[in-house]
Amino acid sequence: MAKGGFEIDFLMLVAAIGAAAAGEWAEGALLLFLFSLGHALEHYAMEKARKSIAALADLAPKTALLKKDGKTEEVGIEKLDIGDIIVVKPNSKISADGVVVNGKSSVNQAPITGESVPVDKLPVEDTSRDYSADDDIKDENRVFAGTINGNNTAEIKVIKEAKDSTLSRLVKLVNEAQTRKSPTQLLTDKFERYFVPSVLILVGILLFAFPVIDEPFSASFYRAMAVLVAASPCALAISTPSAVLSGVARAARGGVLIKGGRPLEDLGVITALAFDKTGTLTEGKPKLTEVVPLGDIEENELLKIAVAVEKLSDHPLAKAVVRDGKERLKGTDINDASDLEAVLGKGIKASLGKDKIYIGNLDLYEDLDEAKPSEEISNKVKELESGGNTTMLIRRNKEYIGIIALMDTPREAAKETLKKLKEIGIKRMIMLTGDNQKVADAVAKEIGLTDAWGSLLPEEKVDAIKELKEKESKVAMVGDGVNDAPAMANSTVGIAMGAAGSDVALETADVALMADKLETLPFAIGLSRKAKAIIKQNLWVSLGVVALLIPATILSWANIGVAVAFHEGSTLVVVANALRLLAYKKD
Numbered sequence: 399m400a401k402g403g404f405e406i407d408f409l410m411l412v413a414a415i416g417a418a419a420a421g422e423w424a425e426g427a428l429l430l431f432l433f434s435l436g437h438a439l440e441h442y443a444m445e446k447a448r449k450s451i452a453a454l455a456d457l458a459p460k461t462a463l464l465k466k467d468g469k470t471e472e473v474g475i476e477k478l479d480i481g482d483i484i485v486v487k488p489n490s491k492i493s494a495d496g497v498v499v500n501g502k503s504s505v506n507q508a509p510i511t512g513e514s515v516p517v518d519k520l521p522v523e524d525t526s527r528d529y530s531a532d533d534d535i536k537d538e539n540r541v542f543a544g545t546i547n548g549n550n551t552a553e554i555k556v557i558k559e560a561k562d563s564t565l566s567r568l569v570k571l572v573n574e575a576q577t578r579k580s581p582t583q584l585l586t587d588k589f590e591r592y593f594v595p596s597v598l599i600l601v602g603i604l605l606f607a608f609p610v611i612d613e614p615f616s617a618s619f620y621r622a623m624a625v626l627v628a629a630s631p632c633a634l635a636i637s638t639p640s641a642v643l644s645g646v647a648r649a650a651r652g653g654v655l656i657k658g659g660r661p662l663e664d665l666g667v668i669t670a671l672a673f674d675k676t677g678t679l680t681e682g683k684p685k686l687t688e689v690v691p692l693g694d695i696e697e698n699e700l701l702k703i704a705v706a707v708e709k710l711s712d713h714p715l716a717k718a719v720v721r722d723g724k725e726r727l728k729g730t731d732i733n734d735a736s737d738l739e740a741v742l743g744k745g746i747k748a749s750l751g752k753d754k755i756y757i758g759n760l761d762l763y764e765d766l767d768e769a770k771p772s773e774e775i776s777n778k779v780k781e782l783e784s785g786g787n788t789t790m791l792i793r794r795n796k797e798y799i800g801i802i803a804l805m806d807t808p809r810e811a812a813k814e815t816l817k818k819l820k821e822i823g824i825k826r827m828i829m830l831t832g833d834n835q836k837v838a839d840a841v842a843k844e845i846g847l848t849d850a851w852g853s854l855l856p857e858e859k860v861d862a863i864k865e866l867k868e869k870e871s872k873v874a875m876v877g878d879g880v881n882d883a884p885a886m887a888n889s890t891v892g893i894a895m896g897a898a899g900s901d902v903a904l905e906t907a908d909v910a911l912m913a914d915k916l917e918t919l920p921f922a923i924g925l926s927r928k929a930k931a932i933i934k935q936n937l938w939v940s941l942g943v944v945a946l947l948i949p950a951t952i953l954s955w956a957n958i959g960v961a962v963a964f965h966e967g968s969t970l971v972v973v974a975n976a977l978r979l980l981a982y983k984k985d
């Protein structure tokens with residue numbers, strides 16, 4: 399029951415006793431009966447929505463098979479420490495967040511991601527390493543508490559204590575979400591603050607109207623009680639929270655965490671969507687496409703320098719250079735660089751032995767006042783970019799020694815999803831990226847986007863969002879949190895991709911798509927729109943009934959019984975209407 403519920407219920411009781419006191423025993427009894435029946439049903443319905451959330455929490459097993467000194471023993475999950483090895487039997491639930499260290503498996507991750515197609519998991523390369531949740535762990539190695547193991551036994555190294563598991567955070571956030579008030583609820587709360595005292599004043603006047611209109615006190619008293627029942631805004635109080643509760647619960651079951659009524663309502667009215675490119679519209683796993691030495695340096699020598707320096711950075715591009723570079727170098731020793739200095743959105747600088755190494759896009763060198771790249775070098779870079787490559791120019795001290803080009807592939811689902819979003823009426827979609835304009839255009843063309851803004855620094859992404867908001871008013875920003883968190887924070891609704899593997903994204907976004915899947919976006923928007931529509935219908939029903947009943951009871955056209963029936967009836971109608979969200983279909 400919403401805040402103020404006690405007062406409203408109490409007034410109803412007063413009315414029942416009042417009716418009895420006025421000599422209408424049967425009516426008083428009926429009133430009490432209807433009143434308790436109505437409220438029991440209402441509780442039952444809200445409980446149903448709440449259970450749908452609580453069911454999430456029940457997904458986590460309470461015990462785990464801990465493997466220690468060659469023996470296994472069943473322990474409570476709260477006893478598990480980071481680094482423990484647990485054994486997961488075939489077709490049973492995984493008890494902790496961790497990395498696979500033994501056994502191949504295929505895991506149903508629906509409890510977290512809403513996606514029940516099994517995902518293949520394999521052991522990490524280095525099983526003896528101490529992993530922590532902050533490490534860069536591949537999806538194929540990582541498992542979550544509450545998900546269901548396939549047909550093989552697997553051994554998992556625990557990376558999070560039970561209380562911090564992705565599932566328990568998810569449950570916590572969903573629980574918090576339903577208590578956060580939406581704009582509509584704040585509005586109805588405000589309305590009630592003025593409405594309830596006005597009703598009480600009206601009831602007071604009616605109560606003492608008997609000498610003026612020349613009727614017995616009992617008649618005035620009866621009428622005042624009827625008005626009290628008619629005007630108690632029970633249905634109004636519950637119309638929004640019930641829809642938010644059901645909407646958030648349904649979304650969570652579909653792998654979308656919506657953090658409360660505000661993002662739920664906002665997502666239902668957005669007209670524009672901005673997307674980050676790397677990791678959102680693309681796979682986020684760029685591949686090394688070209689290594690171009692400049693001058694007389696050897697290709698491998700150039701690569702060794704690049705790998706040594708990029709090892710220090712955790713930018714997705716840097717990781718790609720290290721991964722693919724090491725593979726090409728096949729075990730050659732790589733030196734350690736030091737003194738990393740990252741230049742946001744442009745590149746990095748570091749020391750390697752006695753040399754100073756620079757790696758970055760042309761903008762990085764724009765800012766330096768000496769030894770700018772020659773026209774010939776700039777042209778070579780631009781030529782690679784026209785082919786859709788992300789390029790990095792490498793400089794050693796004052797000499798340009800080479801160019802490395804990488805290419806990321808658009809997500810398979812990007813084109814379909816954008817098409818669907820257009821179909822459901824999202825007017826404006828735009829890509830915002832730190833990558834060069836040519837790559838932005840190439841990716842945009844491939845996935846069917848008309849707008850792509852490249853070479854944006856994180857703060858320029860924020861400006862872009864602000865500009866969009868001026869034109870479109872409600873703008874959602876979809877990103878992976880890597881260098882788009884400020885833009886997400888400035889948008890109407892910040893949506894994080896692949897939040898299951900990233901605590902930061904999970905905590906900071908307004909909406910988190912738990913599976914790393916763009917396809918859940920139309921579902922989230924569709925559900926939010928439905929929630930918004932249901933909230934609107936509920937307001938009409940609850941306000942409409944009150945608006946009709948008040949004059950009807952004042953003029954004695956409706957007695958207390960009728961007033962109670964409509965009062966409780968409208969309350970049940972709005973709750974039942976809200977519960978329809980629990981059955982919302984994905985497509």
Ligand SMILES: Nc1ncnc2c1ncn2[C@@H]1O[C@H](COP(=O)(O)OP(=O)(O)OP(=O)(O)O)[C@@H](O)[C@H]1O
Nearest residue numbers: 675676711713716743744745757758759831832833
């Ligand atoms: N560690 C790095 N090494 C080399 N170049 C880098 C590095 N970090 C950034 N850059 C250069 O700066 C550009 C912009 O980087 P930024 O992180 O802003 O965006 P992005 O990851 O390319 O794309 P998006 O904005 O879509 O996520 C890169 O395209 C690259 O040219």
Ligand SMILES: [Zn+2]
Nearest residue numbers: 406632966969
């Ligand atoms: Zn009520």
